[in-house]
Amino acid sequence: MARIPTTHDPFNAVAEPKRRAILEALGSAERSVNEIVELLGWPQPMVSKHLAVLKKVGLVRERREGRQRLYRVDAEKLKPIYDWVTPFERYWSESYERLDEVLSDIQKKEK
Amino acid sequence: MARIPTTHDPFNAVAEPKRRAILEALGSAERSVNEIVELLGWPQPMVSKHLAVLKKVGLVRERREGRQRLYRVDAEKLKPIYDWVTPFERYWSESYERLDEVLSDIQKKEK
DNA sequence: TTGACATATACCCATATAGGTATATAATTA
DNA sequence: TAATTATATACCTATATGGGTATATGTCAA
Numbered sequence: 001m002a003r004i005p006t007t008h009d010p011f012n013a014v015a016e017p018k019r020r021a022i023l024e025a026l027g028s029a030e031r032s033v034n035e036i037v038e039l040l041g042w043p044q045p046m047v048s049k050h051l052a053v054l055k056k057v058g059l060v061r062e063r064r065e066g067r068q069r070l071y072r073v074d075a076e077k078l079k080p081i082y083d084w085v086t087p088f089e090r091y092w093s094e095s096y097e098r099l100d101e102v103l104s105d106i107q108k109k110e111k
Numbered sequence: 112m113a114r115i116p117t118t119h120d121p122f123n124a125v126a127e128p129k130r131r132a133i134l135e136a137l138g139s140a141e142r143s144v145n146e147i148v149e150l151l152g153w154p155q156p157m158v159s160k161h162l163a164v165l166k167k168v169g170l171v172r173e174r175r176e177g178r179q180r181l182y183r184v185d186a187e188k189l190k191p192i193y194d195w196v197t198p199f200e201r202y203w204s205e206s207y208e209r210l211d212e213v214l215s216d217i218q219k220k221e222k
Numbered sequence: 223t224t225g226a227c228a229t230a231t232a233c234c235c236a237t238a239t240a241g242g243t244a245t246a247t248a249a250t251t252a
Numbered sequence: 253t254a255a256t257t258a259t260a261t262a263c264c265t266a267t268a269t270g271g272g273t274a275t276a277t278g279t280c281a282a
Binding site for chain 4: 112113114115116117127161178179
């Protein structure tokens with residue numbers, strides 16, 4: 001068996017940095033393929049192919065207007081990633097480190 | 112060119128669900144390979160190989176004790192994922208939806 | 223030293239890439 | 253209808269993968 005297809009889920013789709021760059025370039029805006037091409041400076045087929053992957057996992061929505069195709073982010077499809085990674089946040093967060101400091105301070109005072 | 116190696120960064124390492132399962136199984140604990148094997152019920156070589164990937168990107172740390180190798184999560188290596196995905200959270204969060212409600216309420220009252 | 227245990231690694235294979243280039247499709251305009 | 257614009261797709265290739273199985277490595281115990 002090979003690797004999980006990039007179109008299988010958001011985790012795999014977003015593992016490719018160029019696809020993350022596209023999502024960032026879109027932000028909350030709706031943009032045509034050419035706008036993205038100009039923003040990022042990549043060959044047009046490259047942009048189209050990455051958009052196709054993002055579309056297949058639902059990370060972007062496409063709307064046709066004349067000869068243009070307008071894309072926008074469907075951010076909610078990123079929620080599984082957010083939900084998975086968030087529980088780990090407590091291990092590196094500043095408040096967690098502060099908790100350690102507080103605890104060691106208490107121990108010192110108890111001595 | 113092919114896909115980015117799984118050992119290249121946390122995004123790619125964690126795109127494989129089995130590796131996420133290992134990180135979840137570890138949690139904040141330190142466990143031997145066999146403990147993970149028993150927890151997940153996978154063949155031992157499979158666990159070792161996935162651990163090798165996680166180790167190479169720094170997502171787990173290995174400590175040798177006798178014939179055992181003890182692994183624990185280095186959660187901070189997940190921070191890039193957290194940092195990347197978090198800005199999108201505002202687009203699906205409840206508070207954002209509430210903002211929409213508030214705005215539409217205001218519009219109704221203005222009529 | 224020999225055997226048992228814990229873990230890693232070598233090997234094989236089918237598969238889906240990502241990039242590049244050329245071309246097809248679709249919609250508009252002249 | 254023909255030319256132009258906007259975008260998608262077909263084709264090629266090198267590459268890393270994940271699973272399975274067998275085996276190597278390393279460590280302890282008898």
